[in-house]
Amino acid sequence: MGRGVLYPHEHESIVSVDRQAPCPELARFVEFYWHVRWDTDEPYETKVLSHPNVHLVFEEPAPLVYGVDRALFVRKLEGRGQVLGVKFRPGYFRPFAGRPVIELADRRIPATEFLGPAVEEVNRAVLGTTDLAVMVRRAEEFLLPLLPAVPDPVAEEVAEMVGRITADPALFRVDEAAGTLNVSTRTLQRLFAEYVGASPKWVLRRARLHEAAARADQGARIDWAGLAGDLGYFDQSHLTRDFTAVVGTSPARYARS
Incomplete structure (x- = not known):
């Protein structure tokens, strides 16, 4: 994840993180995709000093949109699992939000509120593989038709x-x-x-x-x-x-x- 992850040496012993750049059509909107996998016998809290970005996260049990976390982002990891995150460029979730993005701050909101019920099926498809390239392709196939016709x-x-x-x-x-x-x-x-x-x-x-x-x-x-x-x-x-x-x-x- 780069800058912002706290206690990175401890984090690396438990969590595996990969990144992938977006396709050219989505590069205006998305900074990168991040894929996190973990395998731990004991519960572990990952802590991150968040950036001014909104994230769409494909995860169990349902996909969520994370507004900017103005405090400290903390997530407890248990057992084995994975998530795929879409890190939107600052300002570029506004067309999907449909309202001022400050209203999303410090909140985790069901992605269906912004992207419709079809995102739940995409969530299952994304998490149905551990191949990052396949995960990203499935996410992008869903996101591309949702892009605004006129850039802001x-x-x-x-x-x-x-x-x-x-x-x-x-x-x-x-x-x-x-x-x-x-x-x-x-x-x-x-x-x-x-x-x-x-x-x-x-x-x-x-x-x-x-x-x-x-x-x-x-x-x-x-x-x-x-x-x-x-x-x-x-x-x-x-x-x-x-x-x-x-x-x-x-x-x-x-x-x-």
Whole structure:
């Protein structure tokens, strides 16, 4: 899954993760497909610092749509199983949602609500194999006819906005992001509520937490005060409070775990 998965070394011993790119016709809408398999004798909680993306997940007992999880995504894995996820690009689930994507935030919703009852049959077909290429093909055969006839130019604009502000380490505040994107703060907030499902402030903050966790996962000694300054925090205490509030432990303790 890449950046955002917490305790990755422990995770890799239990969970197998593969990714596949979408076909060209779906590349505008989908970042990638992710396939997770697990086999564990003891219950295991996988924890993820989510990204500003909506996911369609083919899983038992029924397919679900996951809105942006603004806290910490936690899922208990037991026994043996698999799921196939469709990670939509920021803004690009809006045509399927039929309403502002912020209404999906922190929720897991039956996929039938957005994609109709046929998605349940597709769910069975997708999970009826362990071959990732076959799983993706079956999912894409279902999704392609559902694409909107007319592309939404605002969705592409919003996707680019999310990409720019998460890739720029010098952006710490919403007003700075709005100025860089040549829109007003209010417009940026409105677009993110309508298309992304999380506020610009959350997106900026989450990008900083992703970086802090990624640094901690490297295993090298970290100058936390220096990192806090690099990430735009007032001081190390500010970073520690922010990280602990979401992850449940301080960044220094997380790095030692």
